[in-house]
Amino acid sequence: MAAKILCKFVAAVEDGRRRGWAWLAGCWALLAVLGAGCAHPVAQGPSRNASTNGQVPASVQFRNVVHEAGITFQWPALPHPATIRDIFGYGCAFADFDGDGRQDILLVAEPHPVLYRNLGGDTFQDITHTAGLDRVLGAWTGCAVGDVDGDGFLDLLLTGFRRLALLHNVGGQRFADCTVAARLDPHNHNKWGAGAGFMPLHNANRLDLVLLNYVRYGPQDPKLCEILPGIRTACPPSAYHGERGELWQNIGAGRFKEVPPDRCMAHTSGKCLVVAFADLDGTGRMGFYIGNDGEPADLMLNRGPSGFQNVAKERGIAYAASGKAMAAMSADWADYNRDGRLDLLVTNFSDEPYAIFQGGDHGLFTDVAADTGVAEPTRKPLGFGAKWLDVDNDGWPDFAVANGHVYDAAEKMDPLQTFRQPMMLFYNQEGRHFVDLVPLLGGELAKPRLGRGMASGDFDNDGRMDLLVVDLEGHPLLLHNETPAHNHWITLDLRAAQAGNRFAYGAQVRATAGGTIFVGQVSPASAYLSSSDPRIHFGLGTHVRLDRVAIRWPDGSRQELLNVPADAVWRVRQGKAPSRATP
Numbered sequence: 001m002a003a004k005i006l007c008k009f010v011a012a013v014e015d016g017r018r019r020g021w022a023w024l025a026g027c028w029a030l031l032a033v034l035g036a037g038c039a040h041p042v043a044q045g046p047s048r049n050a051s052t053n054g055q056v057p058a059s060v061q062f063r064n065v066v067h068e069a070g071i072t073f074q075w076p077a078l079p080h081p082a083t084i085r086d087i088f089g090y091g092c093a094f095a096d097f098d099g100d101g102r103q104d105i106l107l108v109a110e111p112h113p114v115l116y117r118n119l120g121g122d123t124f125q126d127i128t129h130t131a132g133l134d135r136v137l138g139a140w141t142g143c144a145v146g147d148v149d150g151d152g153f154l155d156l157l158l159t160g161f162r163r164l165a166l167l168h169n170v171g172g173q174r175f176a177d178c179t180v181a182a183r184l185d186p187h188n189h190n191k192w193g194a195g196a197g198f199m200p201l202h203n204a205n206r207l208d209l210v211l212l213n214y215v216r217y218g219p220q221d222p223k224l225c226e227i228l229p230g231i232r233t234a235c236p237p238s239a240y241h242g243e244r245g246e247l248w249q250n251i252g253a254g255r256f257k258e259v260p261p262d263r264c265m266a267h268t269s270g271k272c273l274v275v276a277f278a279d280l281d282g283t284g285r286m287g288f289y290i291g292n293d294g295e296p297a298d299l300m301l302n303r304g305p306s307g308f309q310n311v312a313k314e315r316g317i318a319y320a321a322s323g324k325a326m327a328a329m330s331a332d333w334a335d336y337n338r339d340g341r342l343d344l345l346v347t348n349f350s351d352e353p354y355a356i357f358q359g360g361d362h363g364l365f366t367d368v369a370a371d372t373g374v375a376e377p378t379r380k381p382l383g384f385g386a387k388w389l390d391v392d393n394d395g396w397p398d399f400a401v402a403n404g405h406v407y408d409a410a411e412k413m414d415p416l417q418t419f420r421q422p423m424m425l426f427y428n429q430e431g432r433h434f435v436d437l438v439p440l441l442g443g444e445l446a447k448p449r450l451g452r453g454m455a456s457g458d459f460d461n462d463g464r465m466d467l468l469v470v471d472l473e474g475h476p477l478l479l480h481n482e483t484p485a486h487n488h489w490i491t492l493d494l495r496a497a498q499a500g501n502r503f504a505y506g507a508q509v510r511a512t513a514g515g516t517i518f519v520g521q522v523s524p525a526s527a528y529l530s531s532s533d534p535r536i537h538f539g540l541g542t543h544v545r546l547d548r549v550a551i552r553w554p555d556g557s558r559q560e561l562l563n564v565p566a567d568a569v570w571r572v573r574q575g576k577a578p579s580r581a582t583p
Ligand SMILES: [Ca+2]
Pocket: 095, 096, 097, 098, 099, 100, 101, 102, 103, 104, 118
């Protein structure tokens, strides 16, 4: 560890990139021989941020605290050969279900999900039984979180294989199954449910539901495929008939009504995996991206009374830079280059690079994964959960990926491939280049796993974003961010005035500090089958306050806050001055 800290990797910006990597390899070789640190190489390129100078800090640290946190749950070992159902995996969530200001942990599993209450002090308590979740049985896959009935407590939706449950949160104490009362089908019309998310799409005061379905998987459909002679493993998605997602409008009184497919989902590709919401046309109306498995992605523009229009192809986001459709397990929005426009991170199948679709003029997107150094290192792995998070609070969003293959015979099919794979943690060098820190950090992140769901959140409210990761054959990872706290940060916990969308889903924030722009939105659904801490978190670097915070609330009203001090979680009620949240 001491050697690791001494070994400070600097300067992989742009033209210094190749030299930086060569130096890193040399450094590790030296460490192996000498057990000692390296001298610092010379920094390359201009600096725009006094906090990091575009360097890769060796000080970034994540520690897996799952066991000391009292989280004992483990997903069981897979059968082999494993089918596409076996390896599909599960999601997870950070969400404050009891409203005490601390993010609790939901782990999706079969035959029932598992819920851990955050007790503070980095300890969690299994409350699955008292919350009534051990009676919610099914072949669950994913989750979505939102206060659908406006009582001030976050409700829970579970997706599954031929299962669906909407669970009403009763006073932050327990969950009551209200699927049928909501007019949803507990059997999901015999479809295979994948990602899902809540967002007000028709009425600012009601959370609608985007519910994604994967493929048809009936008794007649293949279970194992001989992809190479003598090697039987899970079948590729091309072996199956795709299903489309559904859009359910919240019509009040706890009920939903399906939006006629020709107004939205009939125009999508199907084989859906992930939904990620964003205001795609600056109108304040949220639309959404749907990532599909081997089919063109969808970008659904919300045209209000005239329904949704799929603009993925003309906006440049339907295909990877190669022109091929992606296997888009995860998608997540953030403004990685701080130009005030959201960009979309999308993961992909093995031997296909992940994508960073940079938002440009006229709502057009360009995949900049190759230009930013992301394409090459992500070509070999198969990416599932992925989230933007500013790991060192320098103001530049970094991103984490949980990788793992779907073919348990992956090694036999390609000697350079593996079934279990390390995570990746891409450090953002001032919006120009990314470097995977995992080879530098080693430890738990570098251990090969079957990564699936991922959620980001600050579970201990210390201003450093933590991660929750599903390892399909093991314990979850609770990765506590222990990066030394040199930089400032701010977390905004928005609460809308109207009860129907109290948690302000769809609210957008545009903030400035010393001329630097920060954009964020309240939209916890993202990543594979998972839901994240809905609070807006910004790393502020050397800035000790946000000079100006402009909030566009879901009902379209605007609010401006001035001189909001850093290093605090601020509860912002619509129309009121912010107050410090004290969990
Ligand atoms: Ca809580």
